[in-house]
Structure formats: structure tokens, C-alpha cells
Amino acid sequence: MVALRCATVAAVLASALAGQTTQGQGKQDQAKQGPSGAYQQAARLPARIVDFKATPASIQPGQTAMLVWSTENPNSVTIEPDLGTVTTRGSKQVKPSATTTYTLTVRGPNGDVTRSLKITVAGTVERAATAAPAAEAVAPKPTPRMADGKPDLSGVYNSSSFNFGGVAVRGQNTPIAATLKKGAEKFKIVRGPDDAGQYSTCSPTGVPGAYFVPYQWEIVQGRDRVVIVYEYPHLFRVIPIDGTPHPADPDPTWMGDSVGRWDGDTLVVDTIGFNDKTELPGGFKHTEALHVVERFHRTDFNNLDYEATVEDPNVFEKPWTIVRGFPLRPDLTKVDEFICENNHDYSKFFEKK
Template sequence: MKRESIWRALAAMAATQLAAAAMAQTPPPKPLMLHDDPALALTNISHPGRPAPEGTAPPNPNMHSIEGRWWTSEFKPLLGPAPGVPPPLKPAAMAKLEQSVRNKNKGIPEADASTQCFPHGTPRVMESPYPLEIVETPGQVTILMETQHNIRRIYLQDHHNKMGESFLGDSIGHWEGDTLVVDTIGMNTRTFIDDEGSTHSNKQHVVERFRKIDGGSKLEVTNTIEDPDTLEHPYSYKTVYYWRPDMRTQEYVCEENNRNTVINGITTAK
């Protein structure tokens, strides 16, 4: 079945919420702000993902496997320790984020890696509101993402491959009980941590803890980021994905913008 674009669904949901708010004569939700300054309004958190529809194959009850197709339950433009809270950035990095948010609100999006069809970087790539498919094979966990056909390879070994810097970095993993712990280093500095423009250095270190919850119907990833150059201290946040075996990945050709288009500064479905 042809899948309706996620951005179209997002736009529809936002419109429904606004209409409901108008009917109830309550003002629309106050936008999140970086600081108390309308020029620093943040993009609101969206909820693109939905659980699998009725009749979908039940989740794999083996909690020691995270294999399958998943779709994020929440699109977070800012990846801080809580909703609407920025990462604990050092002053220089915070100034860059503020500038980025100001520019976005003036309709001048940052020319970052993703706008040039490069990979979004780790951890931002995991926030993509498009499906991902996890494949487990001996010695390797592979995450195939629809977004910009990114492929993350997590080698189940105890040492990094150290092949030089890359956008998605150098990931290794091991199982602790039913939790897959993924350790990533080696990211280049050409990406942001998040959509709003939190920056990182090439000393960024990301530890993700993947585990299935709710009988396998959800995948929870607890993400801890440390970066001695740009962060005051390490911080963590969680992302939850729905089990969606019914989703079939489409071809994403960023160079032709076949999956998105930008209307009034917001990425929307064609």
C-alpha cells in the first residue's frame, strides 16, 4: 500500500489541533521558546508516529531482539534533557544555537549537512520522522533508515574501527541482558545534534541503550551525549518508537527532494 507522507499527516494533525483549540475557544498552545523572547520560538514537538493498525502482526515476544520495522512516536526539533529544554551547551555553542533559532524564525534556515543531502549525523538521524528497519546478523546490528538512505552499522565488538571521521560515526555495541548498548564516536563536526542547531565537536560521544518495552510493541532508546568541547556536562533523553511491521520503506532521493517540499518555511509533503 502506498504510504501517505509523514509530513502530510503531521500537517493534518496540527490543523486538527488548531481547529479543536479554536472551537473550544482556547488559545493554541504557547510556542516553546529558547528564552523568553518570541524571536527564539522553537518548532513545536510533533507526533508523527502511530501504533500499528488493527490486524498487524503482533510484536516479536523475544525481548533479546530489536529486529523489525519501527517508526518514531515523536519528532523532537530540540534534543535536550526535557521537552523544549536545550542541551546544556557551553556559552559559545549556546550563542550559535540562539543565532540558528533567530535565523530560522526570520525564514533563513541554516545550511547544515542535511539541507545539502548529507547524512544528519548521530544522534539526530535517529529522530527522523521516517521509518527505520533493524536487522540483526551475527556480529552486527544494522539500522536501515528511509531518510537519505542512511545505514548505521553497529559492530558487536569491543573496539572501535577508527576508520576516520564520518557523519554517522563509528558504532560498536554489546548486549546487557535485553538492552543493546551502542557506543558511537568519530562523528565529524558538519552536523547538528538537532534540527534547531545545537552544535557538537568531533569529541562527541553518544551512548544509546535500546530495549523493547510494552511486550515488544515499543522500542525505547535512552540516549546519553557527552562532548567536553560544547557541553557543560553529559545529558540524556529518551525516544520511543512504535513496532510497525506494516510499513514498507520507500526510496528517498534527497537530491530530487522526492519525499518533501518546503512550504512557508515548513517541510511538507509534496
């Protein structure tokens, strides 16, 4: 599983990054204005249903059947009637009193994908389908709050509907609108066919790049600090929210030095002290002058709005902003462990002593 997960992200991201090759002045001009189409193609990993079955499919009254399902790249997964939100993959024993059609719905960047199956209960008439409008009328659960009244942002969130390249894929998202300064064209990433960039070696993603890979991430909120854990490539940030300032001269790091504060119900995180080794969404390099301001706002129990303003006076004409919307994964209580060793030999991870 470890090898498969690493190979999958490497293949997808390597394909996107390798596609950033630009040739000729015309394409250089296009690159100056913003990201090219290769990121757009890789930015939309479709949600899909791998399997959905019932065993057995025909039962006698009073007997049970087992529903088994498996999905990929979902923002959310539901089974109706009766089950509601479920995990990405799993099984559930059901005991329908009448013949019932179960529908698995997977929501992702490509919209809703559904598959239905029927469990026949001998001697019964098929159960009427649940009306969809009634489910949609349910008000969203409110934003949870800490003891001091501040919003509790804690939870695991999905980044699977990520957008590398300037095309909004969810209602809250905005295109990446970065413009290079004159003379800063060297900061636009130009790749050859065999250059997969930082993602092929599992290098740290930086900020805001950490939210633009198809893996989950988690917020753990305390009274005086917020910790963010990213599944890929197993990164974390510890962000003080007690008034602690930046150090006077921070050592340059991959994820920078972050401090946070509350602006009403929005957590504002200011990050400086980056090295120049990471890549920005849209296909740009940067200098150690990179400055990122993030805003986290939990609109209700299931949704988190995210905004990142990116500034590097050595690279861009002016600051530019990314707006995202991340769904909560209520079926997950933590992110998975992620092991990545330069995408080289994984066989030793599976050797038995």
C-alpha cells in the same frame, strides 16, 4: 511520490530550522539554556485520517463491500470490528452478516483520531459494538528473542512522533536539557529566515538526529552485528556486537564509528569519530569530540525504548540524555527507498525514456 516526500520533509524541517533565529541578548540567554519554540511547533506532525469510505455502503445479505482508507503520520492504525491493525493506507473486502459500523482509529503524537462509517445490510439489525475494555485487557506480546536468548530488536519502527525541541510528546520521553559551556554560545544554532540548515540539502542527519525526523527506520539484527537503516535520507549503520573495538584514530564521518555490546537485555551502542557537520536535537552544533552512547531496550513485541547520552566537552557543561519510545510498525517489512538530490530539480526522476 519521491518528490512529494522530499519536499514534505524539507518544508517541515526547513520551517522548524528557519524559526531558530535569535535576536538580542535576552533571546541569546534563552538559547543558551536549551531549544526554542520553533522546533516544538514542528515536532508534532499530527496524525490524521485522509479518507475512509465503503463501497457500496448498502448491500444485500451475502454480498461484500470494500473498505478503503488513507492516513498520515500515524504511530498505529486499526479498524474495528474484525480487522484490527492495518496498514497506513489500503483496502479490504468485508462481508458483514449484519449492519455494521466500522471505526478507523489513528494513533499519533496528537492522540487518537477516529472516523466511523456504516455498512447497511438489508433486513438486519445493527451489530452491537465491540466493548473497548475487552481489547485493552489483552496482554502485550512478549519480546522476541534470538537463538542465543538475546532480545531480537529486528523490525521497522516509527519516528513520526518526533520531538526536536524539549517538550515530551509521549509518556516515555524527556525534555532536552542541554546547557552550553561558557564561551560556547557559537554552537547554538542561530538562523536567518532564508537558512533552512542541513535538512534542506538532504545532508546526513548524524546521531542521534537520525531518529528525530518523521520517517521510519529499521533494525536488522544478526549474531555478530546489528544494521540500522534509516529511510531519511537513506542512511545506514553497521554496528559490530562481537567485541570489535573502535579504531585507534577513526576518520571523522557523518554517522561516526559505532560498536555495540549487550548489557543484560539492553543493546548499548558507543559512537565516536564524528565530523562536525551535523546538528544535534535541540538546535546545537558540535565538534569532532562528540561522543554518543545509545541504549536500545525492547520492552515487548510492539515497543522499543531508546536512550541517547550526548557528550561534547568542547560544547556542553555536562553530558545530557534524550529518552524516547518507538512503536513497532508490524505492517511494514522494510523502509522505503528515499531519493533526495539537494531539493533541486526532481523532474528528471520522472522522465520516460
